[in-house]
Amino acid sequence: MSKFTTLSEEYRQSIEAELEGSLELLGDSPLRRDIGYVFSMGGKRVRPLLTIFASEAVGAFSQDVMQAAVAIEILHNFTLVHDDIMDKADTRRGKATVHITSGTNTAILVGDQMMALAYDALEKCSGRHLRAGLRIFNEGVKQVCDGQALDENLSKSVGYTMTDYIDMISRKTGALLMAAGELGALLGGGTTQEIGSLGKFGLNIGIAFQILDDMLDLEGDMERFGKPRGLDIMEKKRNFLFIKAQQSMDRKSFAVVDAAYRKNSVSADDVVAVHDAYRNAGIFEDGKKEVADYTERALANLEALTASAGKEMLVELADTLVKRRF
Numbered sequence: 001m002s003k004f005t006t007l008s009e010e011y012r013q014s015i016e017a018e019l020e021g022s023l024e025l026l027g028d029s030p031l032r033r034d035i036g037y038v039f040s041m042g043g044k045r046v047r048p049l050l051t052i053f054a055s056e057a058v059g060a061f062s063q064d065v066m067q068a069a070v071a072i073e074i075l076h077n078f079t080l081v082h083d084d085i086m087d088k089a090d091t092r093r094g095k096a097t098v099h100i101t102s103g104t105n106t107a108i109l110v111g112d113q114m115m116a117l118a119y120d121a122l123e124k125c126s127g128r129h130l131r132a133g134l135r136i137f138n139e140g141v142k143q144v145c146d147g148q149a150l151d152e153n154l155s156k157s158v159g160y161t162m163t164d165y166i167d168m169i170s171r172k173t174g175a176l177l178m179a180a181g182e183l184g185a186l187l188g189g190g191t192t193q194e195i196g197s198l199g200k201f202g203l204n205i206g207i208a209f210q211i212l213d214d215m216l217d218l219e220g221d222m223e224r225f226g227k228p229r230g231l232d233i234m235e236k237k238r239n240f241l242f243i244k245a246q247q248s249m250d251r252k253s254f255a256v257v258d259a260a261y262r263k264n265s266v267s268a269d270d271v272v273a274v275h276d277a278y279r280n281a282g283i284f285e286d287g288k289k290e291v292a293d294y295t296e297r298a299l300a301n302l303e304a305l306t307a308s309a310g311k312e313m314l315v316e317l318a319d320t321l322v323k324r325r326f
Contacts, residue, residue, distance in 0.1 A: 004316035008049055015048050018070045018121075025120050026113070034102050034110045035117070038077050041093045046209075046321065047180045048073045053317060054184025054198045056310025057302075061188070064125040068133060068183040071122035075137075076176055078114035079144055081107055086152065087235060091228075115141075129186055136186065140179030147172025155238045162243050166207065173213075174206030188310075197301045198314075204298035205318050208291045212322060214239040215287045218275045230271030236261050240290070241283050249281045295322045 019039045026032040048069030055065040083089075084097040085107055091097060099107035122137055123130075150168040154160050181202030185195040217232045217239070232239050245257050256277040260270040278284060298318055305311050 002316075004313055004320075007313065008317075011049060011052055012045050014066065015045050015069060015073060018066060019073065022070060022074065022117055022121055025117060029113065031106070031110050031113045034098055034106060035114055037101065038081060038098060038110065038114070041095050043077075043093065045073060046317070047076050047176060049317060050177060050180040050202055050205075050314070051184040053310050053313040054181045054190075054202075055188030057188070057198065057305055057308055057314055058185050058190030058194045058310070059188035064129070065184060065187045067121050067124040068137075068187055069180075071118045071137065072140075072176065072180050072183065074114055074118040074121060075141065075144075078111045078118065079148070079176075081111040081114065083148065085111075086148070087231075089231070125187065132186055133183055136179050136182045140176050143171040143175030143178075147175060151237075155236070157238075160238045160243065162240075162247065165238070165240060165243050169207055169210040170203060173210040174203040177202035177206035177209070194305060197304050201298045201301040201314065201318075204294045204301065205321060208294035208298065209321050211240045211287055211294070212291050214241055215284055215291075218271070218278070219284065230266070230268075230275070233260060233271050233274055234266045236266075240287055241278055244283050244286050245278060245281060248283070248286070249277070253277055253281055291322050 016039075020036075023032055023036055023039075026035065051069035051072055052061055052065055055061050080092060081098055084092055085099050085104055089097055090100055097107070098110050102110070118137075122133060125133055147168055147170070150164075151172055154164050154168060157164075178199045179202070181198035181200075182195050185198040190198070214232065218230055218241070220229075228234070232241075242257065242261070245254055249257070254277075257274050260266055260274050263270065295318055299315060302311055302314060
């Protein structure tokens with residue numbers, strides 16, 4: 001077992017314990033059980049790990065860093081709860097979503113309460129960096145909400161371009177990873193330059209992460225992915241694959257994709273047809289190149305940092321994320 005795997009698992013266990021402990025702040029809230037259920041759904045805990053490793057890349061891990069890491073993870077899970085409502089998703093990580101188990105109204109409140117809980121976690125940080133940390137955190141919240149709105153609105157736009165898509169995922173996915181990197185660097189005692197570099201690392205790895213996610217929607221192991229194959233197609237999302245196909249496929253080949261997106265109800269056969277059209281046109285290979293490009297940009301953002309175990313862990317984290325196959 002590698003040093004990265006061992007250390008990540010140790011930190012994940014601490015993160016899980018902190019998440020469980022945060023439920024105590026809810027007292028006898030009627031939403032406590034549902035929020036505990038969200039935490040129990042698991043996940044890779046990428047964002048809190050990024051926060052922790054960023055702090056170690058510029059200085060040292062501390063309890064303040066852990067609180068910021070937990071706040072970031074709670075915020076991330078809040079966005080997933082509301083995202084599932086908007087997408088009408090029945091499952092998340094192989095389990096029924098909260099709006100399925102407890103109803104949409106309760107799920108909305110669960111997300112709202114989780115936002116407050118995230119701020120409770122962040123508030124535990126010592127005062128010296130709290131104000132700057134709040135600025136970073138708040139900017140992450142605003143960008144994620146804007147990204148979700150862009151995803152909802154622009155995906156239905158006829159003139160949706162790759163530039164629009166990158167802007168959307170930079171906010172929806174990249175912004176929270178950017179905040180994780182910046183918070184870790186800030187609380188680890190990093191310089192202004194180091195905070196900026198680690199924020200850009202998070203942003204670029206977030207973009208790579210989302211493009212790969214779009215491909216895994218069709219190419220991933222659905223049993224491990226925890227959602228139906230081709231869900232983006234069923235929801236008519238203009239993801240990376242769709243936009244790239246629209247730009248590069250000939251009219252006859254793209255007609256297969258367009259036909260599926262025009263249907264009221266997309267069947268499993270339609271998903272297979274779109275998948276095959278993408279594969280024959282080399283769209284998945286284009287996606288892999290984009291993932292590699294943004295990963296290289298992310299790693300380039302680390303070059304200004306001095307050599308350290310934390311920096312090595314960030315490189316390993318990036319490598320792990322972009323090699324996901326579920």
